[in-house]
Amino acid sequence: MDIHMSKVKKKILITGANGLLGQKLVDLISKDENYDLIPSGLGKSRFPTSWQIDNWVTLDICKEDQVMDTFEKLRPDFVIHTAAMTKVDQCEDHKEKCRELNIHAVQNLVDACSKYKTHLIHLSTDFIFDGQNGPYHEDDKANPVNFYGWTKLEAENIILKSSIDAAIVRTVLVYGIANDMSRSNIILWVKDSLEKGKHIQLVNDQVRTPTLAEDLALGCFLIVKHNAKGVYNISGKDVLTPYQMALATADFFQLDKTLILESNSTKFQQKAKRPMKTGFFIDKAVKDLGYNPKSFMDGIGILAKQIKLADS
Template identity: 80%
Template sequence: MRSKKGKILITGANGLLGQKLVKLISEDDNFELIPSGLGESRLPISWGVEKWEKLDICVESQVMAIFEKLKPDFVIHTAAMTNVDQCEEYKEECKELNIQAVLNLVKACEKFGSHLIHLSTDFIFDGNEGPYHEEAKANPVNFYGWTKLEAENIILNSGIDSAIVRTVLVYGIANDMSRSNIILWVKDALEKGKQINLVNDQVRTPTLAEDLAEGCFLIVKHGAKGVYNISGKDVLTPYQMALATAEFFNLDKSLILESDSSKFKQKAKRPMKTGFYIDKAKKDLGYNPKSFMDGIGILAKQIKLADS
């Protein structure tokens, strides 16, 4: 017999999205939360999350053992290799984390009847015709995008209860401040009086990590299935994001130089114009993301709290 509370297993719970999900779900008494990760928990003690499962999702026997023990109703799969250039360089490791791990989770979900919510990306598209609807034809231009599309296909062809959550350029602050994002990077550089170059020929819909967590949780609450675009609502270039950041923090915009992608050499090719239409998530789930400027405001408050 399953408990009356819906059990939610989160993979990659130490990551940025994982942490936001843990914080959000732990405050809802209708669900039993089971965070997991490769190492020890880095979650704040103040959150009062007592459970933690050490789990290597690349090892099928470990995945099966966790599902046997916990029998989760939902699995929110956030763990992945997401550094696009590293994926290009370390293809086998990328396949292991982004494809084999998904195969393991799908097998476990098949056996135990769990509903899988899988995080995917705008990088499954070539960037020629963005922003994209859910039905748009995928055509990845780098290895990372290819592995994420393979994972989507494995899930969608499996027959398990599932939802694919596609997102774009996630920004936010993790509890341990372990990773930067475009807003923190721009703020730090301008405060130090450094000139910075930002491209004006790539388009994204930047996504606040809290909004992405809310979107995933809404899918759980609705028991939603299928593909959902869960991103921010503002269509912006990195150059425009930098200007907005400078404006919010009242920093010198003249230090921000407009550039284009041809000036930057990166191992992996990037899609030029992505971003998402989010009408389906708004209609089906009641998803309502913050504006980019409001997102900067939320980060500003979190920076103050971290510094205090």
């Protein structure tokens, strides 16, 4: 036997790799030579050309035969499942589509993981909770108040009832910047509005632990590296209201805070009900995985550097 034989690399398949978290995972994992990364999604990749990722897989996870064929061909050791329908009001309007992507597709992945002995890392949400008693621990009782939250809880239950190796990653209000994506986030929206001299209203009665996309990607990768199983809260560590997030953003960019108006949820009409106070305790991820997220102010600083790079 050749003592110089290289160690067999573990294969990681990522669903929804064009999305914000997907892109952060691709950027992170592609730099680690111990893993073979397989990014996938609908259509073509939207990665920066400088990444030189040439093994993109076009995959519709809602089609069982496509999922099985992909697993048969690639035999991934891990799949990090980031694809989902996440726009909460849209989920109320298009329930069947939401059900298909957030529940049926997960069943397809669970079936494939079962057949090919693949470890599933599944992304879930704080919206499985009703927001009455947040922040939450992993073992707190779920009680979703909207259709999106219900579908994500159903997906969790499918995974937990299966016999596959799996980790469920629950996260909160993910923010960041990705290549070729128009979707904004609270920091960019506040910055842009204040720079244009617009008054903005933000609520002071909802609570979250906002999560930098890079931190969430690292948390998922740490689960792979530790071969961890079970439920993990992977979020930011600062418990903040949207109003406080806006003030922090204005402070960082030295913008006019008097344009930020304090409001509450009764003033806003939204199709889907939102849980009032969520956010997560992350002690388990810190202890088991060595997870250590950035503060919200540090997260704004990272975004500020990325904005400068994108503009240069």
